[in-house]
Amino acid sequence: MNSLTLNGKNISFEPGQTILEAARTHGVDIPTLCHLQAADHKGVCRICVVEVQGADRLLPACATPAGDGMVVDTHSSKVVQERKMLLELLVANGDHNCLFCEANGDCKLQALVYEYGVKNVARRAGYEQRPIDDATPMILRDFNKCVLCGRCVAACNDVQVNNAIPYPFGRREDKPPVTGWLPVADYDRCVHCGECVQACPVGALLEKKALGKAMTWQTQKVRTTCPYCGVGCQMWLHVKDNQVVKVTGVEDVLPNRGRLCVKGRFGYDFVHAPDRLTTPLIKENGAFREAGWDEALGLVASRFSEIKAAHGPQSLAGFTSARATNEENYLMQKLVRTGFGTNNIDHCARL
Amino acid sequence: MAGLAVSLGSGAMTNSIAEMEDAEVLIVIGSNTTIAHPVLATFVKQGVVRKGAQLIVIDPRRIPLVDQSAIWLRQRPGTDIALINGLMHTIIKENLADTAFIAERCENFEEMRKVVEGYSPERVEEITGVPAGEIVKAARLYGQAGKAMILYTMGITQHTHGTDNVKSLANLAMLTGNFGRPSTGVNPLRGQNNVQGACDMGGLPNVLPGYQPVIDETVRAKFEALWKAPLDARVGMTLTDAMTAAADGRIKGVFIMGENPVVSDADSHHVMAALKKLDFLVVQDIFLTETAAMADVVLPAACFAEKDGTFSNTERRVQRVRKAVNPPGQALADWQILTALANVMGLDWKYESPQAIFEEIRVATPSYAGITYERLEKETLQWPCPTADHPGTPILHVGRFSRGKGLFAPIEHQEPFELTDEAYPMTLTTGRVLYQYHTRTMTGRCAGVNDMAPVAKMEMNPADSARMQVVDGEFVQVSSRRGHIEVRVEVTESVREGVVFIPFHYAEASANALTVAALDPVAKIPEYKVCAVKVEKRPQPGLHG
Numbered sequence A: 001m002n003s004l005t006l007n008g009k010n011i012s013f014e015p016g017q018t019i020l021e022a023a024r025t026h027g028v029d030i031p032t033l034c035h036l037q038a039a040d041h042k043g044v045c046r047i048c049v050v051e052v053q054g055a056d057r058l059l060p061a062c063a064t065p066a067g068d069g070m071v072v073d074t075h076s077s078k079v080v081q082e083r084k085m086l087l088e089l090l091v092a093n094g095d096h097n098c099l100f101c102e103a104n105g106d107c108k109l110q111a112l113v114y115e116y117g118v119k120n121v122a123r124r125a126g127y128e129q130r131p132i133d134d135a136t137p138m139i140l141r142d143f144n145k146c147v148l149c150g151r152c153v154a155a156c157n158d159v160q161v162n163n164a165i166p167y168p169f170g171r172r173e174d175k176p177p178v179t180g181w182l183p184v185a186d187y188d189r190c191v192h193c194g195e196c197v198q199a200c201p202v203g204a205l206l207e208k209k210a211l212g213k214a215m216t217w218q219t220q221k222v223r224t225t226c227p228y229c230g231v232g233c234q235m236w237l238h239v240k241d242n243q244v245v246k247v248t249g250v251e252d253v254l255p256n257r258g259r260l261c262v263k264g265r266f267g268y269d270f271v272h273a274p275d276r277l278t279t280p281l282i283k284e285n286g287a288f289r290e291a292g293w294d295e296a297l298g299l300v301a302s303r304f305s306e307i308k309a310a311h312g313p314q315s316l317a318g319f320t321s322a323r324a325t326n327e328e329n330y331l332m333q334k335l336v337r338t339g340f341g342t343n344n345i346d347h348c349a350r351l
Numbered sequence B: 001m002a003g004l005a006v007s008l009g010s011g012a013m014t015n016s017i018a019e020m021e022d023a024e025v026l027i028v029i030g031s032n033t034t035i036a037h038p039v040l041a042t043f044v045k046q047g048v049v050r051k052g053a054q055l056i057v058i059d060p061r062r063i064p065l066v067d068q069s070a071i072w073l074r075q076r077p078g079t080d081i082a083l084i085n086g087l088m089h090t091i092i093k094e095n096l097a098d099t100a101f102i103a104e105r106c107e108n109f110e111e112m113r114k115v116v117e118g119y120s121p122e123r124v125e126e127i128t129g130v131p132a133g134e135i136v137k138a139a140r141l142y143g144q145a146g147k148a149m150i151l152y153t154m155g156i157t158q159h160t161h162g163t164d165n166v167k168s169l170a171n172l173a174m175l176t177g178n179f180g181r182p183s184t185g186v187n188p189l190r191g192q193n194n195v196q197g198a199c200d201m202g203g204l205p206n207v208l209p210g211y212q213p214v215i216d217e218t219v220r221a222k223f224e225a226l227w228k229a230p231l232d233a234r235v236g237m238t239l240t241d242a243m244t245a246a247a248d249g250r251i252k253g254v255f256i257m258g259e260n261p262v263v264s265d266a267d268s269h270h271v272m273a274a275l276k277k278l279d280f281l282v283v284q285d286i287f288l289t290e291t292a293a294m295a296d297v298v299l300p301a302a303c304f305a306e307k308d309g310t311f312s313n314t315e316r317r318v319q320r321v322r323k324a325v326n327p328p329g330q331a332l333a334d335w336q337i338l339t340a341l342a343n344v345m346g347l348d349w350k351y352e353s354p355q356a357i358f359e360e361i362r363v364a365t366p367s368y369a370g371i372t373y374e375r376l377e378k379e380t381l382q383w384p385c386p387t388a389d390h391p392g393t394p395i396l397h398v399g400r401f402s403r404g405k406g407l408f409a410p411i412e413h414q415e416p417f418e419l420t421d422e423a424y425p426m427t428l429t430t431g432r433v434l435y436q437y438h439t440r441t442m443t444g445r446c447a448g449v450n451d452m453a454p455v456a457k458m459e460m461n462p463a464d465s466a467r468m469q470v471v472d473g474e475f476v477q478v479s480s481r482r483g484h485i486e487v488r489v490e491v492t493e494s495v496r497e498g499v500v501f502i503p504f505h506y507a508e509a510s511a512n513a514l515t516v517a518a519l520d521p522v523a524k525i526p527e528y529k530v531c532a533v534k535v536e537k538r539p540q541p542g543l544h545g
C-alpha cells in the first residue's frame, strides 16, 4: 500500500504518481505555472514547491515522485514565502500591467499574485525591454510578459511536434533556461497552429485577431465541432454580442485533446463575412433579385414538381453536403427519395 | 470506401485516432496528413518522437511527414498496387505472414498469393521506381511489427483503380493479422468534416441510412413504413453519372446543398456545361459560390456556428454541433429550409428541432440507435452503438470481420487511365495546402489564414524548371486534353522530375479544369490524382503578376 501524509491527512497514491498528481487526486490544490501534462513538461518555475519532511530544501510537486511514508505540507509558511518570493521575481522581471493586457482575467500569474497577496512590486532596475514579435497575421508574441515557463516550447515540440520554438537546453532536461533566452519562433517551421498560444499561462502569446474584441469575462463559450476536416476537433467558440471573437481547443477530450490546427483555430471569419447570403435569390433574365422565403420555396417546389410530372422522377437529382449536419443530410436524402421519388442522391466528396 | 466494404464488410476507419500514438509501425500512404488532417498528424508524430513508433511514408511527393519517417518509398504516381503487392511478396517469402490469423479469419488467400508471387522486389522496382532494397526493408518493418496501422486518404482513392488500391491495403493488413486490436487496421481519413455522416445518413445512391441497400426489399419495406412513402427500387445515379446525364438532357432538375462542384469536381468544364443545360438548378449555401452563381434559385443557409446538430468524424465519433450565434439576415439552417420545402411540396414534415430529427435517425439507422443528445452531453460515442447502454465501438472487426471472413482480393497492377505521351509529357497530381480548405469558400474569407496561401502555386522539380528555363514565381500555361490554366511555379524538390502538383482549392487556377473524370468503376471516384499535362512557358510572363 502506497500512502503518504498530506497536510496532516493520510492519503494513498498510485505508484509512479508525482506529489502533484497524488494531491490532485485527493482534491488538494497545488498551484502550477510551467507544468504541461500533455508534454510531460515540468520542473522549470518552482511555483509548485512543497515542504517534504526530511528533505533539505523545498521540492517541486510536479516533478517529485510521491514516496511511501512521505510527510508533505503544500501550504506551510515556508512554502508560501517561497511562492511569494518567486512571484515577486516574475513580476519584477517583466511588463505586467493587467490594465493594458489582453489576458486580464485569464492569466495564471495574475491569479497567483492575487491569491498570494503579492503587492506593489516595482519593475527591476535595469530591466531591459524585450522584443515584441508582430511578424505574422495570427499570433502576437510580447516577450515582456513572458515568465519563461517553457510551456509554449513543450507544446510546439512535444504536443504538436512542429519543432518551431527551439529548446534553450537539451530536450526536456527539467532545468530553468539560460539567461537571456526567449521562446522565439522560427517561421520557416511554424505552421500557425496556435498550440503555443493556448499553452501560454499569461498574456505573452496572443491570438492577434481577437485583440480588443472582448474582455475575457464578457464572452460566452460554446462547445462545438470544427467545420473543416474529418478529425472533428472539439472547440470552444468564444462569443460576444453575436460574434465569434476567438476559438480555442477543448482540453482533455477526444479526439483532439485540446489541440487545433491553423484552420480550426483561426479560420472563423467566414462566419461573419460581409458577403454571406442573407436572403433567397431568384434569377430573372440572367440576374438575381432578392425574394422572400415563401416565394422562393413556392417556386422551387412547383418547378421540381413540373419537371417530375413531365419527365418522371429520374429526371431529378439532389446532392447533399459533407459539411452539413447528420440531421440535415438525413433530411436531404429523405426529401430526394420521398419527395422527388428517386435514389439520385449523392454527395460531393467521396472520401 | 467501396474497397474496404468489399474486403471487410464495412467501409469506415477500423480503429481510432488516439491509437496512432501507440502503434509500433505506421504506414501513411497517399495522405499528406500534416496538411489535410493536421491534428490527427500530431498523434502520428507523437508516436514517433515520444513512443518510438517507426513510420513508413509512401508518397510520390516529399510530404512533411517524411521528416519523421524511418522509410520513405517514393513511387511513381499511380503504381500503388504494384508496390503493395511487392511488400506482400516479401512478407510471404520471409515467413512474416500471420498464418494463424489468415486460416482462422480470412478467405481466398491462395488466389491472392498466386498473384503476389509475380511481384518480386526487382520487378516492382521497375514498375514503381522504388529501389528493391527499400521495398524489402519496409516489408520487414511492417511484417515484424506486433501492431501496425495503415492510414490513407484521397491519394489512394482518387484513381481509376482506387477501389483496388484500398483492397490491396486490406490484403496487406490481413496478411499480417493487423485487425481487431488496438493500434492496427486500415484507416481511411475523411477529408471533409462530415463525409462520414453524409454517408452514414444515406447520402449515397445505392444505400439508405446505415448502409442499408435500396435494392433490398425488406430494407425498403422498413423505410416505406417509417417514411410513409413508396421508394424507388433502383440504385440512383452518382454525382458524376448525374452530371453526364445532365449534359445529355436526361437529368433536368438538380438541388445542390452546400457543395461547389464547379470547382471541386474533376473536369470542371464538363460540370459547368452539364449544369448549364439543366431546366432548373437550386443551390443552397452560405455564399454565392461559383456553382450558386449558375442557379435559378439560391437559398441562404446558416453555417456551423449558427445551428444545432451532430457531425460524425472520420473515426465514427458522433459529436455535437451547437448554435453560438444567429445566422445573418433571413438565412436559415439547412434542416429548417428542407423541412419548409418538404411541406410546400406536400410531405407534411413536423421536425421542430435537430434533436427530433436525430430521434428518427436512431430508428432508421441501427448503428446510431444507442446514441442520444443526452448521452452526448456526458460522453463521447463511436458507432456502432446499437443500444442505450452500449459504450460505442472504437475498434471494428474484433474477433470477426463485419462480413464474416476477411476477403483477400487478387489484384494485378494496371497503368493509370491516362498515361503521359509526347503531346502531354508530364504527370499532374492534385491535393491540398494547409491554409486552404476545399474550394476556399470558408478559408478564402479568413484574414491571416488566407494570407498564408493566397494564390495557387504549381510545384515543379528544379530539373524540369531548369530545362524549361522557368523561375520560381513565373506564370506558366498548363494544359491537358480537357482544358488549360495559368499558374505560378514553385520550384521544389518535393515533387520528382516529370511530375507537377497543383492544389485543387483555387477557382482562378482550377486544377480540376485539367483532371480526368474517368471513374473508378466501383467507387465512381474520378481520377483526380493522375493525368497527363504539358507545361509551357508563357511568351509574356507576369501579365497577371
Ligand code: SF4
Binding pocket: A145, A146, A147, A148, A149, A150, A151, A152, A153, A183, A196, A199, A200, A201, A202, A204, A205
Ligand atoms: S511565451 Fe508564454 S508559454 Fe512561452 S515561455 Fe513565455 S510565458 Fe511561457
Ligand code: SF4
Binding pocket: A226, A227, A228, A229, A230, A231, A232, A233, A256, A259, A260, A261, A262, A263, A264, A265, B037, B038, B039, B040
Ligand atoms: S482543427 Fe484542424 S485538424 Fe482539427 S478538425 Fe479542424 S481542420 Fe481538422
Ligand code: FES
Binding pocket: A031, A032, A033, A034, A035, A042, A043, A044, A045, A046, A047, A048, A049, A060, A061, A062, A063
Ligand atoms: S509547475 Fe512545477 S515547477 Fe513549474
